Amino acid sequence: MSVIDLRSDTVTKPTSGMRQAMAYAEVGDDVYGEDPTVNKLEAMAAEMLGKEAGLFVPTGVMGNQLSIRLHTQPGDEVIIESSAHILRYEGGSASSISGVQLCPVPGNRGLLSPETVELAIRRPDLHTPSSTLLCLEQTHNVGGGSVYPLETLHQLSDLARRHGMAVHLDGARLFNASAQTGVSVAEYAAIFDTVSFCLSKGLGAPVGSIVVSDDASIQKLRRLRKILGGGMRQVGILAAAGIYALEHHVARLVEDHANARHLAVLLQGIVGVEVDVKSVETNMVMFQVPLFPQATEHILGQCREAGVLLNAVGDRSFRVVTHLDVNHEDMEIAGKVFARVFSCL
Numbered sequence: 001m002s003v004i005d006l007r008s009d010t011v012t013k014p015t016s017g018m019r020q021a022m023a024y025a026e027v028g029d030d031v032y033g034e035d036p037t038v039n040k041l042e043a044m045a046a047e048m049l050g051k052e053a054g055l056f057v058p059t060g061v062m063g064n065q066l067s068i069r070l071h072t073q074p075g076d077e078v079i080i081e082s083s084a085h086i087l088r089y090e091g092g093s094a095s096s097i098s099g100v101q102l103c104p105v106p107g108n109r110g111l112l113s114p115e116t117v118e119l120a121i122r123r124p125d126l127h128t129p130s131s132t133l134l135c136l137e138q139t140h141n142v143g144g145g146s147v148y149p150l151e152t153l154h155q156l157s158d159l160a161r162r163h164g165m166a167v168h169l170d171g172a173r174l175f176n177a178s179a180q181t182g183v184s185v186a187e188y189a190a191i192f193d194t195v196s197f198c199l200s201k202g203l204g205a206p207v208g209s210i211v212v213s214d215d216a217s218i219q220k221l222r223r224l225r226k227i228l229g230g231g232m233r234q235v236g237i238l239a240a241a242g243i244y245a246l247e248h249h250v251a252r253l254v255e256d257h258a259n260a261r262h263l264a265v266l267l268q269g270i271v272g273v274e275v276d277v278k279s280v281e282t283n284m285v286m287f288q289v290p291l292f293p294q295a296t297e298h299i300l301g302q303c304r305e306a307g308v309l310l311n312a313v314g315d316r317s318f319r320v321v322t323h324l325d326v327n328h329e330d331m332e333i334a335g336k337v338f339a340r341v342f343s344c345l
């Protein structure tokens with residue numbers, strides 16, 4: 001039985017075209033700056049996002065954490081939405097690596113408003129930490145792939161700058177946002193000092209993220225990456241996958257969004273399933289089955305046995321994510337599996 005893996009868009013496997021590109025990549029020692037394929041990917045990403053330079057890093061976590069380290073001093077406070085990936089899923093690394101504390105601000109589907117951020121920004125005071133960085137997430141993972149309107153991003157960034165703060169974007173899925181709104185990734189990136197985005201999610205590369213910024217910041221980030229053990233050698237083999245992803249897998253993201261919407265509509269037709277179809281903006285669907293008699297683990301097990309993998313995000317609350325390795329027909333099959341599993345409702 002073939003498995004339909006909807007746990008995350010991180011699960012995709014490289015296509016044969018991508019593997020070919022990896023196999024024939026020109027390589028060199030990237031710590032010496034001599035890997036032509038890495039250099040090409042970094043330049044390409046910087047150009048696409050309209051920034052001076054880019055840095056290839058192994059993971060989205062590293063992209064975020066290097067950026068936090070760049071913008072802060074130990075004891076500073078970082079303002080962040082309370083369900084942000086940096087806060088929930090990065091192992092507390094902002095405090096262990098940068099010695100900062102995170103100030104969680106509640107958002108609506110993960111999206112912050114300027115009014116609530118304004119209240120959270122510390123005013124200069126002997127007693128308090130300094131608010132030096134605002135981190136935003138686009139699209140927002142726990143928010144269900146939600147997308148900030150461009151206007152709100154401008155307002156938040158203007159506000160932060162008025163208070164002398166830097167602004168970082170965890171843009172793990174920035175290309176999904178752009179595919180949904182038609183706003184270019186460069187227009188989004190222009191609002192931020194640093195932007196990290198992932199090649200290994202919707203874009204389908206096996207590994208890698210990029211941080212883009214100005215030349216001076218990327219130089220500092222390159223050193224910080226080395227310090228944290230992220231200086232890689234003949235890594236053009238991986239960068240080639242990233243280049244392939246940027247060349248071949250950006251335009252198709254709208255298909256993932258259509259598949260997610262389709263699955264949400266199928267879920268909506270199942271008695272006892274709570275899903276807000278309107279809130280499905282990109283490649284994620286969040287749904288709940290609050291009255292299901294058995295526990296979350298049981299539901300996951302039932303779906304797994306029927307060949308569908310998904311993740312729980314809370315009690316009887318689930319996330320499904322569409323990506324390169326699933327298609328419209330898989331949505332139909334998954335919809336039928338969910339209907340069967342939840343048929344006792």
Ligand code: TLP
Nearest residue numbers: 008010059060061062085089141170172
């Ligand atoms: N998200 C993963 C899990 O870690 C939850 C997923 O399956 O969605 N920023 C955002 C918004 C992310 O969603 C993720 C990964 C990261 C950063 C970290 O990326 P990696 O896994 O490459 O370190």
